[in-house]
Amino acid sequence: MSKLILVFLGPPGVGKGTQAARLAKDLTLPHISTGDLFRDHLKRDTPLGQKAKGYMNEGKLVPDELVVDLVMDRIANQDCAAGFILDGFPRTVNQDLALEKALSAKGEKVSAALYFDASRETIVERISGRRTCRACGAMSHVKYAPTKAAGVCDACGSETYQRVDDAAEKVSERLKEYDAKTGPLVPHYRGKGLLREFDAGGGVDEIYAEVKAFAEGLKD
Numbered sequence: 175m176s177k178l179i180l181v182f183l184g185p186p187g188v189g190k191g192t193q194a195a196r197l198a199k200d201l202t203l204p205h206i207s208t209g210d211l212f213r214d215h216l217k218r219d220t221p222l223g224q225k226a227k228g229y230m231n232e233g234k235l236v237p238d239e240l241v242v243d244l245v246m247d248r249i250a251n252q253d254c255a256a257g258f259i260l261d262g263f264p265r266t267v268n269q270d271l272a273l274e275k276a277l278s279a280k281g282e283k284v285s286a287a288l289y290f291d292a293s294r295e296t297i298v299e300r301i302s303g304r305r306t307c308r309a310c311g312a313m314s315h316v317k318y319a320p321t322k323a324a325g326v327c328d329a330c331g332s333e334t335y336q337r338v339d340d341a342a343e344k345v346s347e348r349l350k351e352y353d354a355k356t357g358p359l360v361p362h363y364r365g366k367g368l369l370r371e372f373d374a375g376g377g378v379d380e381i382y383a384e385v386k387a388f389a390e391g392l393k394d
């Protein structure tokens with residue numbers, strides 16, 4: 175079996191993180207979310223966290239040079255030897271070129287880019303109800319996936335909160351960034367024959383069944 179390297183692509187709030195986490199667990203592959211990596215740096219107040227904070231809080235993308243090194247370090251880890259799932263990276267064509275270069279130096283390449291899309295109305299509703307656990311990063315939704323006790327993470331019992339960049343006034347900036355900088359990755363991956371599109375407008379389980387079947391097919 176070749177090394178499975180999957181890219182999860184799509185607008186913020188579309189639900190790709192939920193799908194990526196579930197697939198990573200089922201396939202026992204690391205789930206690498208650059209948003210989570212940055213939030214961890216912010217929490218620990220590292221020099222990288224300090225550099226990224228302003229961009230993140232404004233709903234802007236962090237500059238490529240800060241992101242690429244972070245990811246390259248992470249995928250060099252031993253736990254990525256059998257493959258990995260990238261969630262929220264690449265987010266610019268330039269980031270993909272950096273990834274491609276690093277992988278090809280090892281004789282590897284991205285296996286597929288899974289592209290999730292839904293209407294803007296759905297996305298805004300998903301983001302505005304989204305809550306994140308302060309301790310473990312698990313996500314919930316006040317309407318669609320509520321925690322058993324309001325404001326308490328089901329997974330670890332810590333407090334859930336609304337990310338600064340999930341606030342309604344930041345969402346339009348994030349979508350603008352997405353359209354301008356990340357959107358071009360769709361034709362880019364399509365041109366490479368790597369794009370697989372998923373309609374993310376439906377229910378989580380229904381979408382996951384398709385995602386899992388597709389990923390299982392790639393392993394053969």
Ligand code: AMP
Nearest residue numbers: 208209229230234235236241262263265
């Ligand atoms: P996410 O949790 O994926 O929505 O990411 C939260 C924020 O982290 C984004 O709005 C960006 O500010 C930053 N970020 C995460 N991944 C990237 C990336 N690949 N390139 C640039 N910025 C990123």
